[in-house]
Amino acid sequence: MRKVAAIVIASAFFAILLISFYQIPQSGYSGSEYYYSNPITGSHANESVPSHYISGTKNETGAVNAVTAIVVEYRGFDTLGEVTVLFTAATGVAFLLHKGKGGKKRAEANLILREGSKLVLPFILLAGAYIFIHGHLTPGGGFPGGAVIASGFLLMMLSYPKFFMKEKPVSITESFAGITFAVIGLLGLLFASSFLENFLPLGNAGYLLSAGIIPVIYIAIGFKVGSELSSIADKFKEVQK
């Protein structure tokens, strides 16, 4: 009876959502159709926020990847927050899952997986590092790069049952990466006028050493996400029975 009621309510809700989403006006996007008002000065601008991002990215941030510019510069505070969410989750997992007592022995993986993963691991790490170092130039950045690195360690965990991440270096990497991000933000307050503001030279757009603080922050995020995701995977492996 409860199941039936749940199904009925859920499908009614789904139908309402479907109808209402169908009615969202598909506003054709044009630059002059929207304007925004600045809350501090009360002035109005004759462009929309997205078109500002598209036109201003290169000059204001020195990055050629607009998505990266939004994630790390324009809305860098949100990214600090998102990194913290992941950090909170990893800390929570470490706090709640304690070391398993032995657990069932898992069989060794087969020869192909074992030797293959050893061969592939350096390339996975390289690809991950490439993705986050070039975050301001090519698609990708700290989050996907870190996830790729963590997937390399996950592969090692799958092929070698005895492979454990050493807790200390992982947590030190995680801490230093987080400290780097927050300290860069505070340095912005010190050397420029506001938190997380760029204080390094922008350089030539399109070069590796350009875009000010973006590559530094993305490298920190890459290390942080990589170490956090691998430590979460490692923690879950420890309690496996």
Place this chain on the structure above:
Amino acid sequence: MVMHPVLMIAIPLLSAFIMPLIKKAHRYFAFSILLLNTALSILLFAKVYNEGALYETIAGFSPPVGIYLAVDNLSALLAFLINIFATINFLTSRQDFRFSMLYLLGVAGATGIVLTGDIFNMFVFFEITAVASYALVASKKDRKATEGAIKYMILGSVGSVFMLVGIAIIYSQLKSLNLYDIAARISSMDPKMMWLSFSFLLTGIGVEAELFPLNGWVPDAYEGAESNISSFLSFGPSKASIYAIARLLIIFSMSRTYELALYLGIVTLLVGELAAFTQKNTKRMLAYSSIGQMGLILIAFSLMDKTSYAIPAAFFIIVSHASAKSALFLLSDKDGFGDMSSKYAGLAGVLSLIGMPPLAGFWGKWYLLMGVADEKIWAVAAIIIFSAVIEAIYFARYLYKNMEGKESSRNSIPAAVMVSISIVMGILPILYNMAGGVLNA
């Protein structure tokens, strides 16, 4: 002195990152950071009170292109309340360094929610507090704590998704995430889309704010968690999210949305108080009573557009609930008020909650009734008085039961300090003017 509200968020985050490197002294470190944050919040309030609302751009881009923090009197006061209660409450923690990290992150998130002026930024801080709270609730690691934490986590994450969809709908229509910008241009939005995004956002935030149909997690999480964590939940995330709902109401600012909030508040109040009345277990009783009080705060906020009493009323109920209820939760790990300080904390807390003059709870209910009387909505007044009577009955029962008890909680002194803050704030009539400052939207 140059005051940067962003420091109140950045410093706790930075210290949480530093924490794993200095495992030994973690308790002193976290405590001094919380103390520093409280001092900063006092400075911030002094500045905002003297100079009017304060805006701080982040990353050097003027809003709405970049993010900004918008601090007015009420949000500065709430940031102060959250941080000072967090500091006092932290004295009762006896766990390892990961607990201190999660606690700092939870406080930083709740502070961020009240200070930010950007709706997506608010969502991010919601996530931080919520994820930290799930882990903190589960930290007792027994069956009940796990049950409470899992319920909280499932409802909380569904709530976050709803909130995100609501934000996405607003962005798809207005191409902006800035609260002020949205409020200025909301009327150009299709009314259907306005209602859709409003209901998504209200549902999402309502889970954290313990509103009626979304609060299934509340009794289990409050009962299962360690008593200092139940206390943290009642002054931190819940207060920050009810303030977020107040900002939401101001943004949408339609008489129908205020009306919806009023009905939701009334239902939440009645359900919470009646459930608390029938409850035998002390912590569950306190949890249901919290739901009732959150309903009362929502009623106060929903009258914002009509009467100037609304914001002071909401503020004083928040003060009384954040201090007295948190103190009662701290005392709830033992049955009974054995020593003097817990007798004092329990008695003063209960008196404030049921609204005895001159405590903060009295001023809250007084201003609320004044506001309701101004508007001549007598049915609401009757409901508020009825719920106050129910509250008085079950709290009298609670006092009677606990005053007999010989055992006393280890947390009695922090609880007494918390209640004293509520007494001081209730006596200072000057706060009426302070809390009356306009909310920024």
